[in-house]
Amino acid sequence: DIQMTQSPSSLSASVGDRVTITCRASQGISSYLNWYQQKPGKAPKLLMYLTSSLQGGVPSRFSGSGSGTDFTLTISSLQPEDFATYYCQQSSSTPITFGQGTRLEIK
Amino acid sequence: EVQLLESGGGLVQPGGSLRLSCAASGFSFSGYAMSWVRQAPGKGLEWVSSIRSSGAPTYYADSVKGRFTISRDNSKNTLYLQMNSLRAEDTAVYYCARHISGDWGWDYWGQGTLVTVSS
Secondary structure (H helix, E strand, C coil): CCCEEEECCEEEECCCCCEEEEEEECCCCCCCEEEEEECCCCCCEEEEECCCEECCCCCCCEEEEEECCEEEEEECCCCHHHCCEEEEEECCCCCCEECCCEEEEEC | CCEEEEECCEEECCCCCEEEEEEEECCCHHHCCEEEEEECCCCCEEEEEEECCCCCCEEECCCCCCCEEEEEECCCCEEEEEECCCCHHHCEEEEEEEECCCCCCEEEECCCEEEEECC
């Protein structure tokens, strides 16, 4: 199974900050990496697919990069609605696996 | 508008069974692979099972293999998850989700249905 490790597990930041979340795969997954945002009591929402493709309706302040084993999600200027938990997910092979999540909190 | 509406969750005793349903609308259901993903209380996301658009093949996480069965009825635009031999560790919110075309990620999710396994 491919293990996905996110860092940090939690992060405090302020509105307007630039934030980067890292996701590392235990083996190469090419560009088969997706990112989700989840708010309390809500379903996950797809942000980025295939590493760097922005899902429709997602603000352009979100961007993704990486390849192979190391990936990043960057939020260029945090907005109040961005405080949530973020998950990476590999779609290279089954079993499909997620990172443990990064909780982004208001400083 | 794409909508996925899960139902069938509830409280069940260990060893019991439950069938979840997910009614899809707003898209051509028969053209998409579908999945179930779960989230235990206060925990992260866990992929459970997937099914191709035609109904086969199907795929399962090791944690549910042999106990859960995914299926679909394309004539009814509905996805199912039959859960047998339920355990306490199956307690979670279960989401149905539509696959991104050509990928094993999900672009639309239902609101989830809570399954609680407890005596």
